[in-house]
Amino acid sequence: MTWYQPAPGATASGVPTGYHLPLGTVTHAKRHGLSADRNTGNEKTERKIILSGMQPTGQLHLGNLEGALKNWVRLQDDYDMYCCIVDWHALTADFNDTDGMQDRILQMAVDYLAAGLDPQKCAIFVQSQVKEHAELHLLFSMLTPVPWLERMPTYKDKRDNLGLDSYGFLGYPVLQAADILLYRAHLVPVGKDQERHIIFARDLAGRFNHLYGAEVFPMCDAKFTEFAEIPGTDGRKMSKSYGNDVRLADSPEETEAKLKKMFTDPEKLRRNDPGRPEVCPVFKLHKAYSPAELVGEIEPTCKSGELGCVDCKKQLIAHLNDALADIRAKRAEWAARPDDVWAVLEDGARRARERAQETMAMVRQAMNLQ
Numbered sequence: 518m519t520w521y522q523p524a525p526g527a528t529a530s531g532v533p534t535g536y537h538l539p540l541g542t543v544t545h546a547k548r549h550g551l552s553a554d555r556n557t558g559n560e561k562t563e564r565k566i567i568l569s570g571m572q573p574t575g576q577l578h579l580g581n582l583e584g585a586l587k588n589w590v591r592l593q594d595d596y597d598m599y600c601c602i603v604d605w606h607a608l609t610a611d612f613n614d615t616d617g618m619q620d621r622i623l624q625m626a627v628d629y630l631a632a633g634l635d636p637q638k639c640a641i642f643v644q645s646q647v648k649e650h651a652e653l654h655l656l657f658s659m660l661t662p663v664p665w666l667e668r669m670p671t672y673k674d675k676r677d678n679l680g681l682d683s684y685g686f687l688g689y690p691v692l693q694a695a696d697i698l699l700y701r702a703h704l705v706p707v708g709k710d711q712e713r714h715i716i717f718a719r720d721l722a723g724r725f726n727h728l729y730g731a732e733v734f735p736m737c738d739a740k741f742t743e744f745a746e747i748p749g750t751d752g753r754k755m756s757k758s759y760g761n762d763v764r765l766a767d768s769p770e771e772t773e774a775k776l777k778k779m780f781t782d783p784e785k786l787r788r789n790d791p792g793r794p795e796v797c798p799v800f801k802l803h804k805a806y807s808p809a810e811l812v813g814e815i816e817p818t819c820k821s822g823e824l825g826c827v828d829c830k831k832q833l834i835a836h837l838n839d840a841l842a843d844i845r846a847k848r849a850e851w852a853a854r855p856d857d858v859w860a861v862l863e864d865g866a867r868r869a870r871e872r873a874q875e876t877m878a879m880v881r882q883a884m885n886l887q
């Protein structure tokens with residue numbers, strides 16, 4: 518795990534912090550004595566704050582479990598966590614596909630709870646239930662130079678590959694920065710592909726603090742975590758859009774059926790052909806879910822041709838189903854009580870709102886707004 522520390526003065530936009538600010542601006546808020554403590558922004562609690570977010574894609578899969586949820590479950594013991602289901606973000610790309618939104622939110626919340634997120638320890642909530650996200654997004658949009666957004670690599674990629682060209686899509690990083698900074702979060706667990714967005718949020722926080730002479734926002738950092746590589750059943754990255762995922766909601770039988778069809782080493786055509794576990798997606802799942810002793814046995818026996826893929830998969834299916842048994846049991850319990858899941862989300866929104874309203878009072882005061 519590493520923390521990204523930009524070089525002094527470096528920004529996501531490639532220009533020094535404060536470059537875009539008119540000289541002599543500043544410091545209405547210094548007059549008001551607005552200030553958060555150094556690099557915390559958190560005056561009432563000593564625990565650092567983490568904001569995590571995921572778009573409501575519905576039922577989650579093993580890639581989400583290993584790449585995010587397990588990490589969040591560990592973090593909830595040591596940090597004040599806000600786990601946000603970012604439904605407005607989903608609209609930046611899928612604004613014309615909102616029919617199943619509420620069910621996708623519910624399914625995702627069920628998976629959060631099944632994986633072990635504890636609503637007593639972290640606030641689990643839906644972004645659109647805390648309207649302050651929209652207000653901060655609007656205010657940030659006033660001080661965000663458009664070139665900062667146009668330079669974001671994710672913007673260029675998706676604009677060119679998916680044809681996305683809306684105002685909301687361009688402003689996605691501003692909304693994400695608002696999500697993070699609304700809670701004056703210190704850490705944001707993200708994948709490497711999101712690193713630039715966290716740097717962007719830092720830049721925006723610095724720009725706001727400088728413009729209004731108020732240290733409202735701490736400098737947030739990305740929190741990267743090592744996790745097992747989870748390939749999909751076709752060997753590509755596991756993704757719902759590829760149709761290659763194994764879901765937490767799948768039954769043991771559905772899991773077995775999916776894994777039986779999983780790709781293996783394409784050069785191991787017959788049972789006794791020597792295989793290459795290093796290129797085999799089944800072996801990657803073994804490394805994530807099977808005991809180390811078994812993984813140690815598979816490697817040489819695959820290579821020698823002693824082990825056939827059918828037997829190898831049978832062992833994986835047994836260990837994967839064992840590993841998911843508790844999560845599935847909890848999932849079934851929560852799924853049978855949707856009203857309780859919505860109540861968890863409501864309570865999470867109430868707690869999130871408290872912190873958000875505190876931040877917005879500081880922001881409005883700094884900007885001379887009511």
Ligand code: SF4
Binds near residue numbers: 782785824825827
């Ligand atoms: S024996 Fe197992 S590790 Fe080797 S190629 Fe077949 S499925 Fe992959």
